[in-house]
Amino acid sequence: MYDIAIIGGGPAGLTAAIYARRAGKKTLLLEATACGGQMNNTGKVSNYPALEDITGPQLAQSMQKQAEDLGAEIAYDRIVRIEPGFKLVGEEDEYLAKAVIIATGTEPRKLGLDGEDRLAGISYCATCDGGFYKDKVVAVYGGGNSAVHEALYLSGVAQKVYLIHRREELRAAGDVVEKLRSNQKVEMLLGTNVTKLLGDKKLTGIELSSGKSVELDGLFVAIGREPKCDFCSDLATDGEGFIVADESCTTSIPGIFVAGDVRTKELRQIVTASADGAAAAEAAIKYLA
Amino acid sequence: MKIIEGTADNFEAEVLDAKVPVLVDFNATWCPPCQALHPILEELADETDECKIVTVDVDAEEPLAGAYGVSSIPCLVFFRDGTEYDRRVGLQPKKRLMKILGVK
Numbered sequence: 276m277y278d279i280a281i282i283g284g285g286p287a288g289l290t291a292a293i294y295a296r297r298a299g300k301k302t303l304l305l306e307a308t309a310c311g312g313q314m315n316n317t318g319k320v321s322n323y324p325a326l327e328d329i330t331g332p333q334l335a336q337s338m339q340k341q342a343e344d345l346g347a348e349i350a351y352d353r354i355v356r357i358e359p360g361f362k363l364v365g366e367e368d369e370y371l372a373k374a375v376i377i378a379t380g381t382e383p384r385k386l387g388l389d390g391e392d393r394l395a396g397i398s399y400c401a402t403c404d405g406g407f408y409k410d411k412v413v414a415v416y417g418g419g420n421s422a423v424h425e426a427l428y429l430s431g432v433a434q435k436v437y438l439i440h441r442r443e444e445l446r447a448a449g450d451v452v453e454k455l456r457s458n459q460k461v462e463m464l465l466g467t468n469v470t471k472l473l474g475d476k477k478l479t480g481i482e483l484s485s486g487k488s489v490e491l492d493g494l495f496v497a498i499g500r501e502p503k504c505d506f507c508s509d510l511a512t513d514g515e516g517f518i519v520a521d522e523s524c525t526t527s528i529p530g531i532f533v534a535g536d537v538r539t540k541e542l543r544q545i546v547t548a549s550a551d552g553a554a555a556a557e558a559a560i561k562y563l564a
Numbered sequence: 565m566k567i568i569e570g571t572a573d574n575f576e577a578e579v580l581d582a583k584v585p586v587l588v589d590f591n592a593t594w595c596p597p598c599q600a601l602h603p604i605l606e607e608l609a610d611e612t613d614e615c616k617i618v619t620v621d622v623d624a625e626e627p628l629a630g631a632y633g634v635s636s637i638p639c640l641v642f643f644r645d646g647t648e649y650d651r652r653v654g655l656q657p658k659k660r661l662m663k664i665l666g667v668k
Binding site for chain 2: 306307308309311315316317318330331332333335336351352367395396398400402403404405406407476477493
């Protein structure tokens with residue numbers, strides 16, 4: 276029986292593990308793939324204080340090492356259900372814990388269009404797949420900060436980048452939008468939706484609600500992220516499925532806490548996820564006292 | 565076991581003619597999750613001799629990556645007796661890789 280089981284090994288979960296271990300709690304961290312979460316999709320991290328020149332995977336590995344050196348156990352398993360008690364049921368095994376911290380994060384929202392899962396040339400991560408589009412024509416779909424950053428990143432690789440957004444105005448911060456506007460390789464198609472994906476095995480283009488069709492080698496989808504928690508239906512969530520909790524990270528079920536991007540919050544960053552991890556661990560420690 | 569660097573020249577000998585299951589990791593230096601996957605593959609390589617691990621740099625080996633339809637990385641392609649029998653895109657835990665490779 277563990278004192279605290281943490282589901283998810285991103286910055287929230289890893290920080291929670293560090294705090295839980297420093298308080299002497301028997302701690303298990305459950306991660307479905309590899310520790311790091313979205314940090315693993317990030318090239319350079321430029322806004323984590325004091326670490327001016329670090330990549331996402333480096334930061335992830337260093338957080339993981341700190342948690343493990345302090346004695347946190349890590350098991351690689353995808354949790355599918357939490358039963359009272361608490362019994363965490365995974366695809367591989369079952370785990371018992373007195374308190375649970377959910378730190379499962381988010382996943383990219385999909386287009387929901389025919390062919391999305393089948394066609395090559397559709398991506399949700401420019402830093403992962405951008406290199407395949409050297410001197411090719413690509414589009415980024417979305418209007419937030421991530422979309423604009425992806426478009427800027429891709430403009431350094433591709434021959435041409437379209438930025439497609441359903442509204443006339445981009446939601447991204449003004450300075451990056453300005454950078455994008457002055458970029459010769461970027462063409463904006465605003466006030467229009469992607470309505471159809473074209474191609475047989477490989478994406479060859481898209482159709483837009485404006486009636487226009489665009490020939491493409493690659494489409495990068497950046498229309499937001501959704502909470503990743505299939506087993507959270509018993510918890511109070513907001514309209515989008517994020518687990519409702521304030522800064523104390525306390526959920527509607529005593530003994531279950533939430534940390535990081537999967538919690539209702541304004542700003543989703545590595546540093547705010549880490550902050551949640553500390554708060555959730557503290558709340559769990561108090562609950563166990 | 566040592567991780568082998570795969571190229572168009574040695575692919576047949578190292579992968580297709582191998583007597584054990586082979587995991588081919590298509591990756592690139594610019595791909596952050598590929599860097600995150602690397603220590604997992606190294607750990608796996610240290611623990612078993614029942615399979616082979618071959619890494620292919622998609623920039624240096626563009627035609628090879630193209631021949632296997634790789635357009636999203638890290639892309640893990642599993643071969644047995646010269647035939648692809650499974651494929652996973654993105655980070656994977658070591659346990660799942662071992663299960664797919666049939667190693668203990």
